Amino acid sequence: MYLPGSKFGGNDRLILDIPNADLKINDSSFIKDGKGIRKKVYDNGIMAIRASNFETTPRNVTRIVIDLAMPRGYDISFDKDSNKIKVDFLNTVKNIKLEERNNAEAVVIQTDEVPVYNVMDLGDRVVVDVLNSKLKFNNNKISVGKNGIKRIRTAQFKPDQNYDKDDKIVRVVLDLEEGQSFKNVFVDHEGMDILVYVNDKPLQGFNYKKETINSSTLKISLEKEGKYNIDYVDNSNLIILKVPKDKIELANAQLNMNDNMIEKIDIDDKDSDYYYINIKLKDGTDYVDKTKYSVTDEIIIKFENKKIKNSKYKGKMVVIDAGHGGKDPGAHSSRLNLQEKELALDTAIRLNKLLEEAGFNTFMTREDDTYIGLYERPSMANELNADAFVSIHYNWHPNKKVSGVQVLYNGDDPTRDNKTFARIVKNEMVKELNAVDRGIVHRPKLVVIRETKMPAILAEMAFISNPTEEAKVATQEYRQKCAKALFDGIKRYFDEVLLK
Secondary structure: OEEOHHHHOOOOEEEEEEOOOOOOOOOOOOEEEOOEEEEEEEEOOEEEEEEEEEEOOOOOEEEEEEEEOOOOOOEEEEEOOOOEEEEEOOEEEEEEEEEEEOOEEEEEEEEOOOOOEEEEEOOOEEEEEEEOEEEOOOOOEEEEEEOOEEEEEEEEEOOOOOOOOOOOEEEEEEEEOOOOOHHHEEEEEEOOEEEEEEOOOOOOOEEEEEEEOOEEEEEEEEEEEEEOEEEEEOOOOEEEEEEEHHHOOOOOEEEOOOOOOEEEEEEEOOOOOEEEEEEEEOOOEEEEEOOOOOEEEEEEEEEEEHHHHOOOOOOOEEEEEEOOEOOEOOOEOOOOOOEHHHHHHHHHHHHHHHHHHHOOEEEEOOOOOOOOOOOHHHHHHHHOOOOEEEEEEEEOOOOOOOOOEEEEEOOOOOOOOHHHHHHHHHHHHHHHHOOOEEEEEEOOOOHHHHOOOOOEEEEEEEEOOOHHHHHHHOOHHHHHHHHHHHHHHHHHHHHHHHOO
C-alpha cells in the first residue's frame, strides 16, 4: 500500500506486507532499528528501507517500508523462478477521462508522479507517450465521438527505433475526427495530469492551485509587464481583479472552483481595455496579494480559509473506506443494476468534502474503482495514526421488503469505544434519512473493523434490494443525504466523546 504522508506534512511511504514470512536479512548495510532493521539509501527519491516482523499471529507478516523523499509511482511484481519480489519506481498511467479543465474540455491522463512525455503528430492521430511508465488502466479503448476526437486508445508500448529497447512507455493515441489536425491540439500538464485539448483552447497564463484543505494560490502570468488593480467589496466576499487586455489573452468564463477557499471565478471580457476577474470567496476565507510590484508580469494571490484553519477538528484524521472496488463489485440491485462499489465511492467522496470543509484531515482508502485488500484498508488507517475509521457500504437481502440502516462494530476491543461511535452515527442516519432503524450489530470478525486500532464502524446506508430504497439511492440528492448523515454522526462523536 502507498501512504501519501506528504499530504499531511510527512513523507510518502510504500509498504509491503508479506504474510507467512520470517524476517531473515543477512546484509551488513542494514542496522538495528527498534524491533526491526533499517538501511539508509538517499538515492532516486528513496530515503530509507525498513523491515520488521510486523505481526506474528495469525498471519505471521513481515513488513517492508520504503521511505520516499517525494511522491513516486511504482510497480510490484513477483518472479517465481528467483522467488523474489521486485519493486520498480516508475510512473503509472492509472486513468483517462474527459473533464473540464481551465474552462475547456480536456482529455485528462492521470498518472502517479509528475509526468515526462513526448507528443507526436501522425496526421489523423495524436500520440502521447508517457515515459518510464506502466499502464494500470484497464479500458484500452474509449469511444468519444465529440470535440474532434473519435476514440482514445492506450497500450503498454513496445519501444521502436525512437526509444531504447528497455524503455517502459505507455502510449495514448487520440484518433481524430475527419477534418481535424494537430494544429487544433494543445497538450499541457498540471501536477501529475497530462491534459490534451482538441478544438477547445484552455485559459493560458491563469493558474489556480489548491495547496492544502484550507489554502490555495492564484497565479496570473502576463505576456509583458503591466499595471493591475485589486479591490475587495465589503460584505459580499468578492474580490475584483482588473487586468489589462493587452498583457494577456483570456476569455469570458465562469470557473466553478467550489473548494474550501473559493466558490467561483468569473472572467468578464466586455470592457474594451480590461478583464474584470470576479473572485467569490467562501465564508471564512481571507486573501493576501503576494505580487511584488504594482507593475508586474506575474500576479500572485494567496487564499486561506481561517475558519477551517482554526477549526477545533484541525489535525484530527478520519479515514474513509469506500467498500469493495475493482474486481469486487459488492452487492447489486436487480431493477436499476446499481453496484455497491459505485454507490459507496460516490458517498465517500461526498463525505470527504464535508469533513474537509469542517477542518478534518481525511484519507480515502480508494478514490476510484480500484481493488484494495481487506487487510490493507485498516493498515492504512493504523499507519496514518487516524482518529476514526468509517467503512461505507450498501446492504442487500433476499427478502425485498427488508429496508433500513444499520451500523456494524467490534465490541471485543476494550481499548476503543466502537459501540458508542456506532450508536451515535446510526442515530444520525435514522434521523437524516428517515429510515427504518435496524440497530447496531456486534461483528467482531469483520477485518476492517477488527484490525483497526482507532474507533471504527461499518455503515450500511440502505438496502438496494428494496425497490423503494433502491430508487432513493439512485439519486445524487439521497447519496448526499447519506454523506450528511455520516458527517453529522462523526462530528457528534468527536464533539461528545473524543474532544470532550
